[in-house]
Amino acid sequence: xxxxxxxxxxxxxxxxxxxxxxxxxxxxxxxxxxxxxxxxxxxxxxxxxxxxxxxxxxxxxxxxxxxxxxxxxxxxxxxxxxxxxxxxxxxxxxxxxxxxxxxxxxxxxxxxxxxxxxxxxxxxxxxxxxxxxxxxxxxxxxxxxxxxxxxxxxxxxxxxxxxxxxxxxxxxxxxxxxxxxxxxxxxxxxxxxxxxxxxxxxxxxxxxxxxxxxxxxxxxxxxxxxxxxxxxxxxxxxxxxxxxxxxxxxxxxxxxxxxxxxxxxxxxxxxxxxxxxxxxxxxxxxxxxxxxxxxxxxxxxxxxxxxxxxxx
Amino acid sequence: xxxxxxxxxxxxxxxxxxxxxxxxxxxxxxxxxxxxxxxxxxxxxxxxxxxxxxxxxxxxxxxxxxxxxxxxxxxxxxxxxxxxxxxxxxxxxxxxxxxxxxxxxxxxxxxxxxxxxxxxxxxxxxxxxxxxxxxxxxxxxxxxxxxxxxxxxxxxxxxxxxxxxxxxxxxxxxxxxxxxxxxxxxxxxxxxxxxxxxxxxxxxxxxxxxxxxxxxxxxxxxxxxxxxxxxxxxxxxxxxxxxxxxxxxxxxxxxxxxxxxxxxxxxxxxxxxxxxxxxxxxxxxxxxxxxxxxxxxxxxxxxxxxxxxxxxxxxxxxxxxxxxxxxxxxxxxxxxxxxxxxxxxxxxxxxxxxxxxxxxxxxxxxxxxxxxxxxxxxxxxxxxxxxxxxxxxxxxxxxxxxxxxxxxxxxxxxxxxxxxxxxxxxxxxxxxxxxxxxxxxxxxxxxxxxxxxxxxxxxxxxxxxxxxxxxxxxxxxxxxxxxxxxxxxxxxxxxxxxxxxxxxxx
Numbered sequence: 001x002x003x004x005x006x007x008x009x010x011x012x013x014x015x016x017x018x019x020x021x022x023x024x025x026x027x028x029x030x031x032x033x034x035x036x037x038x039x040x041x042x043x044x045x046x047x048x049x050x051x052x053x054x055x056x057x058x059x060x061x062x063x064x065x066x067x068x069x070x071x072x073x074x075x076x077x078x079x080x081x082x083x084x085x086x087x088x089x090x091x092x093x094x095x096x097x098x099x100x101x102x103x104x105x106x107x108x109x110x111x112x113x114x115x116x117x118x119x120x121x122x123x124x125x126x127x128x129x130x131x132x133x134x135x136x137x138x139x140x141x142x143x144x145x146x147x148x149x150x151x152x153x154x155x156x157x158x159x160x161x162x163x164x165x166x167x168x169x170x171x172x173x174x175x176x177x178x179x180x181x182x183x184x185x186x187x188x189x190x191x192x193x194x195x196x197x198x199x200x201x202x203x204x205x206x207x208x209x210x211x212x213x214x215x216x217x218x219x220x221x222x223x224x225x226x227x228x229x230x231x232x233x234x235x236x237x238x239x240x241x242x243x244x245x246x247x248x249x250x251x252x253x254x255x256x257x258x259x260x261x262x263x264x265x266x267x268x269x270x271x272x273x274x275x276x277x278x279x280x281x282x283x284x285x286x287x288x289x290x291x292x293x294x295x296x297x298x299x300x301x302x303x304x305x306x307x308x309x310x311x312x
Numbered sequence: 313x314x315x316x317x318x319x320x321x322x323x324x325x326x327x328x329x330x331x332x333x334x335x336x337x338x339x340x341x342x343x344x345x346x347x348x349x350x351x352x353x354x355x356x357x358x359x360x361x362x363x364x365x366x367x368x369x370x371x372x373x374x375x376x377x378x379x380x381x382x383x384x385x386x387x388x389x390x391x392x393x394x395x396x397x398x399x400x401x402x403x404x405x406x407x408x409x410x411x412x413x414x415x416x417x418x419x420x421x422x423x424x425x426x427x428x429x430x431x432x433x434x435x436x437x438x439x440x441x442x443x444x445x446x447x448x449x450x451x452x453x454x455x456x457x458x459x460x461x462x463x464x465x466x467x468x469x470x471x472x473x474x475x476x477x478x479x480x481x482x483x484x485x486x487x488x489x490x491x492x493x494x495x496x497x498x499x500x501x502x503x504x505x506x507x508x509x510x511x512x513x514x515x516x517x518x519x520x521x522x523x524x525x526x527x528x529x530x531x532x533x534x535x536x537x538x539x540x541x542x543x544x545x546x547x548x549x550x551x552x553x554x555x556x557x558x559x560x561x562x563x564x565x566x567x568x569x570x571x572x573x574x575x576x577x578x579x580x581x582x583x584x585x586x587x588x589x590x591x592x593x594x595x596x597x598x599x600x601x602x603x604x605x606x607x608x609x610x611x612x613x614x615x616x617x618x619x620x621x622x623x624x625x626x627x628x629x630x631x632x633x634x635x636x637x638x639x640x641x642x643x644x645x646x647x648x649x650x651x652x653x654x655x656x657x658x659x660x661x662x663x664x665x666x667x668x669x670x671x672x673x674x675x676x677x678x679x680x681x682x683x684x685x686x687x688x689x690x691x692x693x694x695x696x697x698x699x700x701x702x703x704x705x706x707x708x709x710x711x712x713x714x715x716x717x718x719x720x721x722x723x724x725x726x727x728x729x730x731x732x733x734x735x736x737x738x739x740x741x742x743x744x745x746x747x748x749x750x751x752x753x754x755x756x757x758x759x760x761x762x763x764x765x766x767x768x769x770x771x772x773x774x775x776x777x778x779x780x781x782x783x784x785x786x787x788x789x790x791x792x793x794x795x796x797x798x799x800x801x802x803x804x805x806x807x808x809x810x811x812x813x814x815x816x817x818x
Contacts, residue, residue, distance in 0.1 A: 003606045004595050092398060093571050095580040096590045104396050111395065152608065248609030303608040311610050312599050 001152045003304040005097050006245070008090040009153050010299075013160030015087035016106070020137040021168045022052055022080040026070055027130035028196045033063060036189065043184055044193065051172040053078050067126065068118045080133070084110050099147040102140070109136045155241040159299065162234035162241070166292050169231060170285045172197060173221060177281040180214055191217055198229045218281055219273040231288060235268045238295070246303045250311070253302040260298050264291045337376040338362045344380060344765040353754035354500045355768055356421060367422045367816065368759075370532045375419065375759075375766060383761055387418055390524050399520055401574040401804075414517065415809030420525040421758045421771060421791040422536075428815045431494065431502055431775060432785050434685030437675060439490050439777050442507065442662050444678040446486040450476045450658065460677050461670050465694075468745075469667075471510075471660030473623060475630060479647060481656045482555045483781055488654040489548070489618075490777040491515070491790075494685070496756035503686045505753075505772065507671070509663040510655065511620050514790040515544060515776050516578035517810050522788070525812035537817040541788035545585035547778055552586075552616050554780035555652040563612065564588040565605065567596070567619040569637045579620050589614075593621070598641030601648040616652045617642075623657050654780075665714045665748045666692060689751055693744040702740065702749040706733045709749040711740060724800065726752050755800055760793055760811070770794045772802050773813065787815040 025048050033041040042059035045066055049057045052070055071080045088110045091103055113133060121129045148154055176194050179185040186194070191212050195201040198221060207224070208216045224230040242261045246254065267288065276284050339348035339358050350358060357368045364372045375383070391413055394400070400411040423431070448455050449466050456463045466472055491512030493505045522541055526533045552564050568579035570592050583590035595605050596614065604611035619626060625635040627643040645651045661667065669690040672683045691698035691709075702709060706725045713721035723736040740747045757768035775789040791813045792802035802808040 001608050002589060002591065002595050003608055004592065006608045089571070092576075095398070095577075096584040100397075103398065107398050108396050246608035248607075250610065306606075308597050308599070308604075308606065308611065 001097070001156075001246075003306075005094045005153070006156045007300075007304050008094040009097060009156040010160040012087050012090035012094070013157040014164040015083045015090065016137065016140065017161045017164040018078065018168065019080045019083035019087065020134065021165075022070060022078070022083065023130045023133045023137065024199065025052060025172075025197055026067055026080070027127050027134060028193060030063070030067065030127040030130070032189075032193050032196070040187065040189070044190060047172075047175045047179075047186075047190075050175050051168070054171070064118060064122060071130070072116065072118060081113060084113060094153075097153050099143075101143050101147040105136075105140050105143050109133070109140065112136075152245050152247070155244045158237055158241040159245070162237045163292050163296060165229065165234045166231055166238075167289060169198065169221065169229065169234070170289045173218070174282050174285050177214070177218065177285075181279075186214075188212060200227065200229060203227050215273060215277050218276065222276075222281075222284070223268070223271060223273065231285075232268050235265055235288075238292075239265045242295075242299075249303060253306065257295065257298045257302050260291065260295045264288065264295065267291065336364070337372070339768075342376075344375060344383075345759075345767075347762075347765055347767050348759070349768055351754070351757075351768075352498060353768075353770065354496050354498055354756040356496070356756055356758040356771070357768075367424055367536075370535055371419065371422070371529065371759075374529055374532050380764070383418065384763070386528050387761060387763075390416055390418065390528070393524075394520070397520075399516075399577050401577075402572070414804045415795060416517075416521055416524055417760045417769075417793055417795075417809055417811040418524065418528045419759050419761055419766065420529070420533075420812040420814045421773075422814045422816065423773070423789070425816050425818050427502065428539075428787060430684060431773075432787075434502075434504075434683070435490075435492055435775060435777050435785060436783050437679065437681060437684050438492065438504065438507070438671065439487060439779050439783060441671065441675040441678045442490075442509065443484060443486050443779065445674050446656075446659060446662055447481075447484045448678075449661065450486075451478060455674070455677060458677075460673055461667070462694075465664075465666055465745075466661060469661045469664055471623070471658065471664060473658030473661075475643065475647075476656070476658040482557075482652060485555075485779050485781075486656040487659050487662075488551055488555070488656075488779055490779065491774050492777065494773045494775070495688070495753060496773070497688075498754055500756075501686070502773070503688050503753075504671075505688055506665070507663045507668065508774075509659040510622060512774075512776065513575040513578055513620075514774055514792075514810070516581040518776070518788055518790045518813070519544060519581075521790070521810055521812035525814070533814075536814065538814040539787040539817050541786045544776070544786045544788075545582060547784050547786060548582065548618075549586045549588070551778040551780035551784070552618055552652075552654055554782075555654060556615050558615065562615050564616045564618065565591045565596075565614050567591055567593070567617050567621055569593075569621050569625070573620075575620065582618075593636070593638045596639040596642070598639060598645050601641070601645045601650050603639070603642060603645050603651045614651060616654065618654050623660060626653075626657070665690075665712055666694070666745075669748065688753055691749045693740055693747040693749065698749075699740075699744050702747075703737055706737060708752060710752050711736060711747055711749045714746050714748060724752065727800075752800070755794070755802070758791070758793070758811070760795070762795075767797065769797070770800050770802065771811070789813045789815075 029045065029048050045063065046057055046059055049055055049066060069076055073079045074082055076082060088106055091098060091106050095103055176186050191214060195204050195217065200221060204220050207220060222231045225232045225236065227233055239261045242257055271284060337345050339345045339350055339362050350360060350362065358364055394413040400413050403410050403412055445455060455461050456466060487509045489512060491508040491514060494502045495505050496502050553562055556562050565588055566579055566583040568576060568590060580590055589605060591605055597604055603614045605614055621637055624632045626638040627640060628635045628638055629640045630643040646653050669692055672687055675681060675683045691702050693699045693702055709725045711723045725733065755770040755772055758771045759766045760769040771791050771793050773789050773791055775785055778784045791811045793809045793811055794800055794802045795809045796807055
């Protein structure tokens with residue numbers, strides 16, 4: 001596979017994952033805010049903005065402005081529409097490596113969302129658009145799964161998707177758990193919303209019943225190996241994918257990447273939630289996130305941007 | 313997704329009954345032809361008396377019974393489908409990028425078996441002569457010594473590549489992919505307007521349009537014995553393969569300038585259809601005169617490049633050094649015989665509008681045959697007699713700059729204002745060698761769906777000729793349409809669209 005193609009597939013998947021995550025947070029937030037006091041809703045929006053952009057906004061900022069910024073602001077490089085546009089740009093550059101179905105699904109989704117304005121959705125159930133967008137993005141994942149060969153390109157998509165997912169999930173968990181002890185930290189309702197942010201509410205209750213406790217939430221979202229939006233699940237997929245890409249690369253370059261992947265997997269496999277609860281969740285997540293960044297760099301230097309002179 | 317786009321037109325993929333003859337809708341009178349004008353141009357569908365020509369009978373009986381809304385729905389479904397497939401080009405204005413589709417007309421243009429036979433023989437003859445000419449001017453220059461073509465015209469051409477002199481190319485085939493523009497004159501004869509010997513485009517539209525017309529008129533299509541064209545990518549692949557002496561493990565790539573190029577869709581389409589890599593300049597590197605692509609597993613050798621980049625940009629070490637689209641060192645790898653490039657470099661010298669005027673003489677010179685397809689009568693402004701004729705008749709002629717394409721740098725005399733003509737005359741006088749002139753030919757007209765009916769619009773015809781170890785034409789072509797009423801400019805950059813071309817098997 002051409003290195004440039006691998007690069008584009010990787011970023012296409014990252015941007016789709018980012019757009020999906022953004023759409024889900026907005027949808028859940030718009031649906032849940034009606035049940036909160038203005039103060040609680042404000043604090044919760046702050047966490048959403050923090051998780052998605054790393055920015056701080058005032059608790060008085062209203063939902064319309066925040067939603068517009070997160071969803072449709074093309075000057076915001078993390079907005080849903082910016083991410084989808086970038087995903088599509090990357091897909092367009094590797095049309096020959098994608099199935100027609102994947103390309104057309106993504107293209108149609110973008111063309112449908114591109115002209116949407118806040119005013120056109122705000123008056124009547126603004127959450128609906130984001131739910132529809134989410135459905136389309138889930139469908140895209142299915143179309144990709146069932147129409148694209150599960151070869152090297154597919155595994156680059158997997159890598160992009162799961163590295164991005166770990167990053168996004170990490171930020172979200174960090175913002176909730178590092179504020180857990182403080183006065184205006186998350187309340188019962190916020191923990192419930194956190195599960196919904198991760199599509200985890202029902203899977204969680206199936207595992208732990210409806211008793212919503214931060215420690216169990218941490219255990220579930222960090223270490224559950226079966227749930228697709230847990231750190232553990234994503235790390236397993238990354239490790240698997242790394243073993244399948246660049247099959248012909250020289251052993252030394254492969255080893256550089258696989259060593260890092262093995263270390264990350266060990267950290268997650270042997271992590272214990274009891275050890276983390278006294279303020280250690282944030283440090284653990286910071287460590288995982290840093291390791292993902294190292295894997296990203298190693299992936300690039302081994303397979304994509306390597307110097308030609310090293311192989312001639 | 314295409315299926316879905318058509319799902320609301322229930323008979324789109326199903327049978328649509330072909331009514332027998334009997335009903336006749338006259339152009340200029342009956343719907344849907346109420347605004348169909350038969351002027352002095354040859355019309356593909358109707359005789360001057362307004363009688364439907366026989367190849368169009370089945371299509372006529374179908375469109376004259378279809379409700380207009382149905383045609384409209386089909387037209388919209390097509391546009392939607394093109395947009396979703398990304399068959400678009402991007403227009404930049406006010407810092408905003410807008411994606412537009414190249415308009416496609418539902419109604420096919422029909423070419424009979426006899427007409428096609430002549431076109432096929434004529435273009436085969438022409439590409440043979442042009443390739444012999446290219447070999448000649450890059451080796452002995454016999455044609456120049458014999459005074460058939462003026463030396464200055466070749467050596468002075470900005471498309472003549474000295475670097476190509478004495479360099480052998482496989483099968484003597486310089487032009488492997490050619491798209492020649494034909495038009496049908498008032499007498500109803502096909503004549504050649506232009507040869508595109510550099511990087512002709514449009515073949516993906518030929519194939520996409522087939523999809524459109526076949527879905528729009530399935531039963532008419534089935535009843536008429538339309539020759540298939542879907543094997544074009546296969547033939548292209550065979551042509552590219554024939555350029556190397558190897559038979560197995562030949563590694564082929566399509567070289568594109570990238571996603572911002574207006575023909576990018578076509579580059580990706582052809583790579584996908586052939587199952588070869590689509591590469592950009594930055595994916596390639598040359599080491600020890602061998603071309604490699606950078607893959608995740610390491611470097612992989614490339615044997616044949618179907619380049620969709622102009623000569624000027626292909627190798628910054630030899631040609632334009634400011635080009636970032638090309639590959640440094642590519643030309644030397646080519647000269648060393650380690651990579652084949654299609655089309656060869658330097659072919660542009662032969663599709664120059666001035667050389668065009670000499671092609672009939674080249675056919676006689678190299679093949680000792682009479683040209684099967686005529687040229688359009690052409691005045692070379694470099695010849696004094698012609699120049700004065702051109703200047704005196706600017707209001708009747710089309711004047712074109714020799715090195716331009718895409719409808720730029722030209723004057724359509726009868727449609728220009730006196731001041732435009734005067735301004736152009738100055739340009740011609742200042743640099744007569746750079747201009748040629750041709751009578752304004754009324755390109756033939758073909759039925760085109762325009763929203764409230766079917767009207768006559770001017771069309772041309774671009775078949776694609778493949779030439780490697782053998783010469784092949786897929787029986788089809790891109791028919792370009794000037795969508796503005798009365799306009800003779802079919803270029804997509806200037807308001808042109810396209811439609812499917814049905815070549816009949818009998």
